[in-house]
Amino acid sequence: MKPHFNTQAMRTMGQWALVACIALAPATGLGESGAASAPTASVSAPVAKTAQTYTLVGYDRSIRKEHFAGLGKPTVLRMQQQLEVIYRNLADWQHDFALRERPLNDGIVGSVTLSWLQRYAYNFKFNVGAEVGKDFPAHMERMAAFAVAHPAELEVLLDKQFEAWDNANPAAIKAQDFAVRRQADAAPLIELVNRYRASRTAPQPARSGPADSDGAAMYVLRQEDLDALGSKVSVGKILAGFKDKPYASKETLKVALEQTFKDRPHMLVALWPVIDKSLRPFNGYLLNAASRASLKKDGMDDSTLDELAAFGTVYLKSREAFDTYFADKIGSGELTITDDSLPQLATATKVFDNFHLDQQALDSIEKQLSGSARYVGVPGAVVKMLEQIKGVDYPDLEIFHSAVKSKIAFGLGMCKLNTPVNNDYMRSLTISNDELASLQKELEALRPSLADAGGVAVPELGKQFEQIAALRNLPRRCEIDEKDSADEIVKRLFDTYLMVAIDSAARKQMPADIAPIQIKGGNCGCALDDLSGVVYGFYPYWDQKKGGQTINFRALNRVAYYGLTVDNTGEFYLGSNSFDVHDGSAKPNEFVRVARQHNSKVDWLIQKDDWRGAWLALNSQSKKAMLKRIGDNIIDLLNAPLSNPGAKVASLIAFAGATHPRRGDGVTLYFPNYPEDEESTALFNEFYLRLRAEMNKHDLWLNILVTQNTLASGKNGMGGAFGLANLIHLRKLRTAAEQGGRPGAQDNGEYLLVLLNEPSSDAKKTLRLDMENDSMLHGADRADFLRSILPVIHFDDRNWQQLEDDIVYARDNFGGMGFWAPDFDNLALPVTDASQSCLKSQQIFVCLLKNYRDQNLHDGLPGAIEVFACVHRWLLQSLMLFLMITGIVLIVLFFKFCKVQEFIKVRFLWVQLLIVLPALLAFILLLLYDPYMQSLSEGNMPFFFSAGIIMIGVGVGYRFWRAQRQVPQRERGMPQRQGMGFPILVWTIESDQRGFQWLIDNRGSGYAIIKKVEILLDGNPVADAKTALESVMESDNNVLWKSVPLVGQKLDPGKQLVGLSIPNGEAAKAFAQKLKAHDLAVKITYSGPNNEHWTSDGSGIMSVAGLS
Incomplete structure (x- = not known):
C-alpha cells in the first residue's frame, strides 16, 4: 500500500519547524523569551490561507526607524522571518518579499521593513514609547507561533472587517480588545475571534436599483482588448x-x-x-x-x-x-x-x-457560460473587423454599437455597390469566402442567448449566411428592402452572439483620480478665426501624456475639455473627487492659459448620466433646485478669474474688445439618459433659458451635445428635452429674444453638437434629411437651425477619403464639424506639402485647411514671425504699453528740463532704437497677428499709413539731430545770418558708363574756401590729382582727363565742384578698376565765414588750428 500523506499536516509541521528555527536563532541584546503559551483547543483543522489583496490597510506611522536603532542585525533578520510567517499569504507581502533588493530578508530596518512593522503595530495595537522597538521581537515570536497553530483565526485578526467591527465597539470593550491584541496570548485571542464570529451574519443580497445604461463611461477597444476577445480562455x-x-x-x-x-x-x-x-x-x-x-x-x-x-x-x-x-x-x-x-x-x-x-x-x-462569446472568445474574423476601430473613443453605447455593426457590415461585404466604389479602404475590409465560412463555423459553436437577443427567436445561422452570400454576389446596387435585410442580418448576428462580449471589453470607467491637464501648442501657431465654420474638438481630461500633449490649435478653433460630472445635488466632480468651481489657481488651469495663449476658446463639457435613480425620487421643487445649482456652478466656473501672474498682467493691459482672462468661454451640456416625460422637459427648458440669459450677460457660449438617435427620436413634435422638436422650440425662443443676430456666424454663441452614428457616409445625410423633413422648420428658420448644428465624428485614422467627404459635406450643409477625441498627435504633425490631397497626406490638419480655409489667402502654414507674434501677443502688448508710457514721460521731461533735453539730443539715436522703433514694430506685429486687433488692420490702411509717416518722421528727425550734433557748440548759439554759417565739405567718387568724377560738395550752411589739399596714395604723398592719376594708370597715357586747381576755390552752401573727371566711359571704368587696387586718402583743409579752419576726409570733419 502506498503511504498516505496529509498535505495540511505536512504544511503545519513545516510552519512549526520554521518557528522553531526562528526561536533558536540568537537574539543580540535581548533576554530569553518565554515559551509561547499553549493554544486553547480549536477543533477545526487549520485551513490553508489564500492570497488576498487588501484594498485598505492601516499603518501606525508613529513607529519610526530610530525605535529599532538598538537592535542588532540578527534580531532584525529574525523579526523579518516572523513577519513572513504572519503575513506570507498576503499578496502585498509576496510582492514586497520578491523585490530584487530583498528588503525583507536583509536584517536591516529599511523603508519596506519599516512599513510592515508599522502595519504590524497597527494590527496589534502597540503603545508607542521610547522603548517600543524592544517590545516587537517577543511579541512577534508569540504571534508567529499563533499563526502556525491557528491560521484561520489569524486570518480574522488581519481582516479589515474585523478591524472595523472592533473599532465600532464601545470604548471600554475596545480598550480590553486592544489589550488582548497587545498581549498576543493564544487563548484570549481565540476568544476575541470567536466573539467576532458570533456577531456575524451572512450579508443580505444587494438590491438592484434602476441602473443607467452608461454611467460615466466610455467605449474604446485597445489592442489588449482585441487580444482578449480573440483568445480562447x-x-x-x-x-x-x-x-x-x-x-x-x-x-x-x-x-x-x-x-x-x-x-x-x-x-x-x-x-x-x-x-x-x-x-x-x-x-x-x-x-x-x-x-x-x-x-x-x-x-x-x-x-x-x-x-x-x-x-x-x-x-x-x-x-x-x-x-x-x-x-x-x-x-x-x-x-x-x-x-x-x-x-x-x-x-x-x-x-x-x-x-x-x-x-x-x-x-x-x-x-x-457554456458556448457564450463572453467567455470563449469571439470569431477571429470579427476581431479582424474590430481592428478598424482600435483606439477610437466613443462616449455613448449606441454610437459604439453603430461603429461595430458598420465594420461588421463592411467585412461581410453585402450590397458592396451601395458603398462608394472608389474608396479602396472600404473595399479592403471585405473578408474572403474562406474567412466567411470560418466565421459561420465559429458562430455555430457559440450559444445564442435569449437575453442577448432581446428575447426574440433567432433564425438559423445557415439561412442567414445563405442570404449573406446572395447579397455579397449581387452585380448591382441593392434595393431598399435588400439593404434593410442586410442591416437586419448584421444586427441579429451582433445582438445575438457578439454584443455582450464586445461591450464588456470596450467599456472603460472614467478614472477616479484625474490629474490636471498638461497640453502645449507646439509650433502650430494660433487658432484661425477666418475658417468657413467652427472646428470643434473634444479633449478627454484624463488623456495624459508624458511631457504634455501637443494640440494643433490652428486646426481646432474651439476645444471642449470633458471630465466634469454632476451629482444629484448639482455639485461638480472630476473623477471621484469634488471639483472647486472657484479655483482659478495656476496649476489646475494651466491648460486654459495655454489654450488662450493660442487664441483657442475653452469650453467645459458638463456631463450627467444618472437621471434614473435619485432624480426620479425628487419632487418638482427639488429638481428645480438641483438644476439651478448646476446653472450657478456653471456661471461661477466660467467667470472664475485666473490668478496666475500672466493672467493678472493680461487683465491690466487688455485692449478694448479683449476679454479678461477667466476660466472658460462656454460650456457644452451632455445629459444622456435624461427623462423624456413632459415635466422633465419643462424643467430643462426653464433651466436652459435662464442659464442662456445669464450667460449672454457675460458673453459666454452655451452648447448642447446629443446623440443622433436621441435627436431623431424627437422629430415632428415627438421626444423629450433633447429631441429635435424641443431643441427647435428652444432655438426659436432664443432667436426671438435676440433679434439682429447673425444666424450661423462664428459669434453665434450656441451650437447643437450631434454625435453621428456610423457609417458617417449615411449618418450625415440622414441628419440633414431629418432637418429637411421636419414640419417645424421652414425657410430661414431651417437655414438658421442647420447652421447651428455641428456633426461630431469619431475618426479612426484610416478612412481618409471618407473624412474629406465628411468635412466638405459639413462645410456645405452645417455650421462646421466636431471631432470627438481625435488623434492629437496626427493633428500636430508638421505639414510638409499643403498642396497634397487629404488621402495622400493622411493629416487631419491638411484635410481641414484644404476645405475650411480660404484658398486665396495662403497655404495656412504659419511662419516663425506669425507664430511668435500671436502666441506672445500679451508680451508684445506689455512691451508696447511700457514703451508708450516711457516715451510720454521722456517728452514731458524734454520740454521741462534742459539737462534732459541735452541728454536726449546727444543720444537721440539710442532713444529711437530703444523706444520708438520697438514700439512701432510691436504695434505693426499686433495689427497683423493679434486676433483682437484684426478689425483694425483689415481694411484700415490708414493705420499702416500713419505708422509709415511716423517712421519717416523719425528718420528725418534723426538726421536733423545728427546734423545739430556735428555743429560746434559755439556755432549753435550764434544767429545764422545770410552768408554766414557753418560749412561742411565732403567729397565722393562716382563712376558709371558716363565716366569718372571726383566731386566736392558743401553741405553746410556757410561758404567754404579751400586752403590746402593733401593726397596720399598707398600711404605715400603725391603732389596733385594729376600725379595720383598717372600713378594709378601707370603706362597707360592715353586717358583724357580734366581737373581744376582746388586751392583758393570758394564753394557756397549747396554748391558742388568737380575736382577731376574722365569723360570716356571705358577709360573711366578701367581707372576705377585700377583704383580699387590702391589705398587713396584725401584731406581737404578749408576755412569758413568765422575764419575757423576744418579738415574733411570725405566722411567727417574736424576742427584744426588756423593755418600760417
Missing part, C-alpha cells in the same frame, strides 16, 4: 483554482479574482454577475456561553447543558466538522443528547463563516 479551469477556498466576504473574493484576471479585466466584469449569483454563504458553529444561554432559553436539559459547558468554547468551520465533533463526543459518552436536540444545537450555534465556490457553484457557472 478556459474560465472553468481558472475558477477551479478557487474551489472551496474561504473568503470572509464577496469583496475579498472579487479582489482575488481581479488579481487572477488582471490581464483580462473585461472578462471579469462580465463574469462577476454570474459568480455573484451562484455564490452562497457557508456557516460555522460556535459553542460558547451565549449559545448555551440560547439553548437553555429554548428548553434544553440542564444535564446536557452542563456537559456542553465542560467543552468550553469550541468553533467548528463547517457542518461536516460539527457532525464529526459531536458524533465523537456522543460516542465517547461525554455528551448525552437526543436526536431531536441535535438540530436545535446546530441552530443555536450557527454563525456566518465565509463565502466560497463549491462544486455545485462551479457547475452552475459552467452551465451558464
